[in-house]
Amino acid sequence: MLQDYLKAGYPAIVILTQEPARAEQILPIEGWNFYCWDCIRGIRPAKQATPVEEIRDPVMAINWLNNFQNRVLMAENLHLFLNIPEVIQSLANGVLRWKASGCCLVMVSPLLEVSPEVEKLFTVIDLPLPDTQELYNLQSELAQSVNGVEANPKAALAARGLTEFEAETAFSLSLIQKGYFSETIITEQKKQMIKKSGLMEFWPPTDIEDVGGLENLKDYVRNRAKAFEPGNEHLPKPKGILLVGIPGTGKSLSAKAIANILNWPLIRLDIGALKTSLVGASEQRMREATRVIDAFGSCVVWIDEVEKAFAGVKSSGESDAGTTANLFSHFLIWMQETTTPMIVVATANDVSKLPPEFLRAGRFDATFFVDLPHLEERKEIIKIVNRRYATSIPIAYAEKLAGWSGSEIEQLAQVYQTAPS
Numbered sequence: 001m002l003q004d005y006l007k008a009g010y011p012a013i014v015i016l017t018q019e020p021a022r023a024e025q026i027l028p029i030e031g032w033n034f035y036c037w038d039c040i041r042g043i044r045p046a047k048q049a050t051p052v053e054e055i056r057d058p059v060m061a062i063n064w065l066n067n068f069q070n071r072v073l074m075a076e077n078l079h080l081f082l083n084i085p086e087v088i089q090s091l092a093n094g095v096l097r098w099k100a101s102g103c104c105l106v107m108v109s110p111l112l113e114v115s116p117e118v119e120k121l122f123t124v125i126d127l128p129l130p131d132t133q134e135l136y137n138l139q140s141e142l143a144q145s146v147n148g149v150e151a152n153p154k155a156a157l158a159a160r161g162l163t164e165f166e167a168e169t170a171f172s173l174s175l176i177q178k179g180y181f182s183e184t185i186i187t188e189q190k191k192q193m194i195k196k197s198g199l200m201e202f203w204p205p206t207d208i209e210d211v212g213g214l215e216n217l218k219d220y221v222r223n224r225a226k227a228f229e230p231g232n233e234h235l236p237k238p239k240g241i242l243l244v245g246i247p248g249t250g251k252s253l254s255a256k257a258i259a260n261i262l263n264w265p266l267i268r269l270d271i272g273a274l275k276t277s278l279v280g281a282s283e284q285r286m287r288e289a290t291r292v293i294d295a296f297g298s299c300v301v302w303i304d305e306v307e308k309a310f311a312g313v314k315s316s317g318e319s320d321a322g323t324t325a326n327l328f329s330h331f332l333i334w335m336q337e338t339t340t341p342m343i344v345v346a347t348a349n350d351v352s353k354l355p356p357e358f359l360r361a362g363r364f365d366a367t368f369f370v371d372l373p374h375l376e377e378r379k380e381i382i383k384i385v386n387r388r389y390a391t392s393i394p395i396a397y398a399e400k401l402a403g404w405s406g407s408e409i410e411q412l413a414q415v416y417q418t419a420p421s
């Protein structure tokens with residue numbers, strides 16, 4: 001992928017990765033002159049330890065590239081120096097020259113933290129995660145040190161989405177605990193990733209039997225769930241369902257029940273919690289969250305009250321340096337491009353507060369308006385709350401409860417439960 005950009009003459013690229021050492025191993029392309037720089041080791045040919053220039057100063061390192069033709073300089077952690085005016089200026093000057101001289105500065109960085117001055121100069125690409133073959137090879141390497149262990153293609157497949165480091169630790173753990181490469185251990189490690197990321201939480205799904213009414217939604221999910229079954233690869237896979245409606249009508253409840261229908265884990269993504277006050281850090285957290293979801297796969301991603309999360313996208317340029325708008329666009333692009341089997345279920349009270357891009361056709365496969373329950377639905381809800389609270393609200397009350405939401409009927413059950421009979 002980097003090759004295409006280099007051939008096209010891009011002079012400055014940011015490669016986003018947590019694994020600079022792996023970037024150095026896999027990025028250099030045959031026939032191109034790749035060098036690496038960091039502020040301790042200076043400039044050295046890629047994959048070699050001995051420096052050719054003991055340049056520690058970032059400005060001098062950037063300017064070094066001005067003396068050559070057709071060279072690529074991979075700069076590790078250069079983003080840490082992007083608050084220095086001389087660094088910014090040498091980049092801006094350099095980009096003009098490098099275009100003509102076939103050089104390219106590749107900033108290898110774990111986060112996207114480019115100041116507005118240099119933002120336009122850089123093109124951002126993600127370092128691809130190891131593919132199944134690389135993961136399999138990694139197992140083979142590890143297996144060499146242990147007698148009688150063989151690489152397991154299923155465990156390699158299960159490890160997809162992990163970084164090389166994460167996969168290596170998961171494989172090693174599996175060897176220690178089981179003596180072989182176990183798919184189950186890898187999956188368990190992926191669950192740990194979600195927990196450790198601190199960006200998302202597992203939620204227990206709700207039994208679909210506990211949702212009264214909303215038959216259209218249930219039928220839709222049951223029907224579309226078939227697209228995820230083996231042998232149905234030709235069916236289009238739904239990516240998103242939006243549930244809109246007034247409070248207390250069971251939107252959050254349904255989101256949790258959808259996970260139950262699909263028999264997938266439910267992961268709650270709290271966009272508000274992703275936002276930090278550090279410029280660029282929120283975007284980084286969002287990328288990390290979607291990466292972890294991609295790694296995990298086969299899950300329902302629940303975003304509750306999405307209109308609050310993405311409120312003010314339009315004015316975000318003025319209010320929070322564009323952070324909300326960036327989070328929002330990353331999320332939409334990810335939803336569109338990801339090939340991971342997953343469904344985003346978003347709930348909202350007020351669609352008018354949602355940015356129009358969110359509602360554009362094709363983003364969400366279906367939008368359901370969740371209304372106040374009608375008579376039959378109220379009867380069902382009474383049965384459900386009677387069961388849950390061991391109360392005996394007469395089903396006939398459904399007639400009197402027109403205009404009540406599911407949540408209000410639940411409160412009635414709570415009153416019934418505590419009231420002396």
Ligand SMILES: Nc1ncnc2c1ncn2[C@@H]1O[C@H](COP(=O)(O)OP(=O)(O)OP(=O)(O)O)[C@@H](O)[C@H]1O
Nearest residue numbers: 210211212246247248249250251252253406407410
């Ligand atoms: N259709 C329903 N069937 C069964 N219980 C329901 C239903 N609708 C609401 N309830 C009860 O009301 C509670 C609140 O519902 P829920 O949190 O899903 O509402 P909501 O639509 O997400 O509201 P809000 O917009 O305020 O977030 C549920 O936990 C459930 O006990």
Ligand SMILES: [Mg+2]
Nearest residue numbers: 251252304347
């Ligand atoms: Mg809710």
